Amino acid sequence: MATAPTAHVPATSPSADGGLTAAELTDRHQATLDQALEAITTRAYWSPHPEHPKAYGENGTQSAEEGQAAFQALLGRPFELDQPGTDELVGGEVSPYGIELGVTYPHPDIDVLLPAMRSGMRGWREAGPRLRALVCLEILRRINARTHEFAHAVMHTSGQAFVMALQAGGPHAQDRGLEAVAYAYQEQTRVPETADWSKPQGKRDPLRLTKEFTAVPRGVALMIGCNTFPTWNGFPGLFASLATGNPVLVKPHPRAVLPLALTVRIAREVLAEAGFEPNLVALAAERPGEGLAKTLAVRPEIRIIDYTGSTSFGDWLETTARQAQVYTEKAGVNTVVIESAADYRGMLSNLAFSLSLYSGQMCTTPQNLLIPRDGIDTDQGHRTFDEVTADLAAAVSKLLGDDARAAGLLGAIVNPDVKARLDAAAELGEVVLPSREVAHPDFPDAVVRTPVMVRLDAAKSEEDPAYLEECFGPVSFAVAVDSAADAVELLRRTVREKGAMTVAAWTTNAEVEQAVEEVCLEECAQLSLNLTGGVFVNQTAAFSDFHGSGGNPAANAALCDAAFVANRFRTVEVRREA
């Protein structure tokens, strides 16, 4: 199989007979699977993947140095992946930190690759839900063991700062993958494998049947990765499809191939060791400007699509790829209602962090801050609108005052489009917090910018107000509203028309709190209330928080619930007379 160096992961060496057995996989992973099943039921905190960088380096996991060396060894050469149907090598990733990665990847001849992927379906189906789950957990374990290597790969494709790339691109993404496996396993095992059916017929003998139920896959799943969170947004769909028996073709964003190429290679390695067709997971890297996703999405073999990205392409997929189940996460306009605060300083620091983290390049970052024009009541006394925006601007500036610390929080601007939006935002209204350039201590060519905040007014009756479009990146709008009621109605309109991955509110007023909650329940948005500490509206935890709701225009699916997995497989019944 793959000729990639696996020396960093000694614990993955094959068993004596050269393969991973079901018994070994059970020993390694059954307890973890059981705990994951318990976690999605209680939704209490749980994770088997440590998030501290120093937690790695033992028990067969890469140390920081090993991870960095492994990443360096990948650069400037073809990425080795022995999948069939390769017609050329493609690649051109440039790190947002200014480094050309120089890695090339196989470009697929899909008429060769897709049949090869399908050839593994029967064996994978016959493995059954439990063995499929255990194989997925082994894939995740090997990914976890290489968390440091993934951290560099995610950092140099997404622009995330190293610690965030390690955590969000590593353990948190692994959690989301494991969560999807747990849901998939649970869903496939809700129907028994067999049933005895005996229907009374009065004095006559009962009618008796034996029934067998088998979870069957739909076909090849296409996972279309995104630039900013290649693993975190990619793993749920990838593992949900694979665990339900479907081959998965991974089409990464052309700027963020490496983390998913590593994922594919590890998956193929584990599948082969466990006796399955490695082509059940394959990579589809593309030529510049090729638009491969569009070609793949309408192939009849593709029966499932997972996509994170623009609303326009997401809508196109939903409308056009009618042969497939399509799961999309698209754009939204995340909204914050600031009506009053019991802990004003806590609110400011919490919100300042949310606006700054990864330069606001998260689908969950707040964009619109709705603030009554008459100001708000707080534990620090009344604050006028201008005082609130000034205080928030000061909180952001303080948080990002030191360049090195700022760079560690902001990361780099992921691509020129975001930079252009940031530059243009200052023209949209009165700038209450200007963006500034930050010098990165290690990467002089990195484009690092602090967020901009622009004051707008909801009272202006514009047809297409700027704040009702997603402005993805380090841009927020402080929107003056007439009243709390006005804020609530604008929140409703925003979620209904534009969608939202997240909503936050700060209020000490029970009526306002209830009104915001009611809007979120009616318009189907996830709400964080009065956060002042170390949990932020833009972060969700696997096994407990839902990412998106699937019920407003920002996404047609939530990570992760039963609906995310239940239609990736079907149940076939065979019945016979007993």
Add this chain to the structure above:
Amino acid sequence: MATAPTAHVPATSPSADGGLTAAELTDRHQATLDQALEAITTRAYWSPHPEHPKAYGENGTQSAEEGQAAFQALLGRPFELDQPGTDELVGGEVSPYGIELGVTYPHPDIDVLLPAMRSGMRGWREAGPRLRALVCLEILRRINARTHEFAHAVMHTSGQAFVMALQAGGPHAQDRGLEAVAYAYQEQTRVPETADWSKPQGKRDPLRLTKEFTAVPRGVALMIGCNTFPTWNGFPGLFASLATGNPVLVKPHPRAVLPLALTVRIAREVLAEAGFEPNLVALAAERPGEGLAKTLAVRPEIRIIDYTGSTSFGDWLETTARQAQVYTEKAGVNTVVIESAADYRGMLSNLAFSLSLYSGQMCTTPQNLLIPRDGIDTDQGHRTFDEVTADLAAAVSKLLGDDARAAGLLGAIVNPDVKARLDAAAELGEVVLPSREVAHPDFPDAVVRTPVMVRLDAAKSEEDPAYLEECFGPVSFAVAVDSAADAVELLRRTVREKGAMTVAAWTTNAEVEQAVEEVCLEECAQLSLNLTGGVFVNQTAAFSDFHGSGGNPAANAALCDAAFVANRFRTVEVRREA
């Protein structure tokens, strides 16, 4: 509320305070709900709804005479339904047995009706999954109590014979409705109502959040009924949507309004008594040729659609009604492989019954009988192709030899389209079993016909062979194939290209059996093997059998599984610091 006579259902009288309380509903229905939840887990036989006509008449249920009288009292007058937004009365149902029903129904002004339906959503959402389920069970209980009245209503709209109309249109439909309620309840309660989340932070205090999770509805659900099984095919979607918190607008087939109008009236009555907005369930009857479903399907308020009917309209809905979750059951070409038989006579009688029941007007009736041209081996010796078709024709003729008995099995031809297809079928090939007219003992104007069987040959390489189109009605094709392997490949092609609600096979050959099973697993079709007794391929039992698979072109959903309910609601999370 409804001014309909409810004297037949004494047990439904309101409690002393004029309303149904949660406690009363719990007393009445919690045990049934629990049993239903158990049944969908074991998939053993279970039903709380007796199917023998004589089981009714006690415990507040209508006797046969009461049911008939109640049905007669409905005829020739406006159907009383006090829903808002009625702009005229419409109707023109003519029984396939030759009686004009003369019932008229309110035609909706949907700009008035839809907002009235939405106005009940908050209260219904706040009731929560358990109370919603119990209210649904009360609706089903009252429907069950009027099983005899429904039997006549189903008979005189679908053309089913009385006993079948009573069973399939009554208890079996009620079972399917209850099954949907059980799935909906189970699905909504898999996420806890609240969770305490505490994430360790090393030496610092843990991060702590309290989280509330609420199942929220999507919006108004549209249930588009069909002509042949208004209740059986209608109840699953209706109850799945209602139990998950959505208002349901019932748009019956214009030839089969009465059973669903009764359903709507009972639902409204129960909702009002339980303190909910009765407009959560409403009827949308249409003018002749109006095409109301097409108008309703694209209204932004409509967020869920359930449809049973033609492939063309089902495909249109799936493609066009992008604002809604669309669940369709469309056409398919149900295929039977006859390779060999261990009990030849049992096979013949079983298959003869399946071909005859309700004149083959079931979406599950076999159409293509694939038989090797060299004949088959049986416990009665080798049988040539011609002997097999002749023996099967004889079995059908014997089953339907007596007109009165035949009428009781065949029912009436549901509409002129089916009659036209039957007449045209004889031109498609050699008729091996001619259709004959049957005189109905009670209804001289009823159109009753025995099934036709036509011999075709798969070896003819036609571009569009007749047997690869659904020929809905009492028409089957005995298709000569070269071999068992040829049959298996034609089965695969048929299911893949045309879909199938059911597949059956008779074989004593383990390899052939395995090949047929593999095709069904790969192409996602439900398989019945070697049936010779009192269970038939065209019948499925709620709580145990899946109706359709949702994985081939005949239907995009199965009745009933988690996928059928999981996307009718969404989960909204509200989180706060603990």
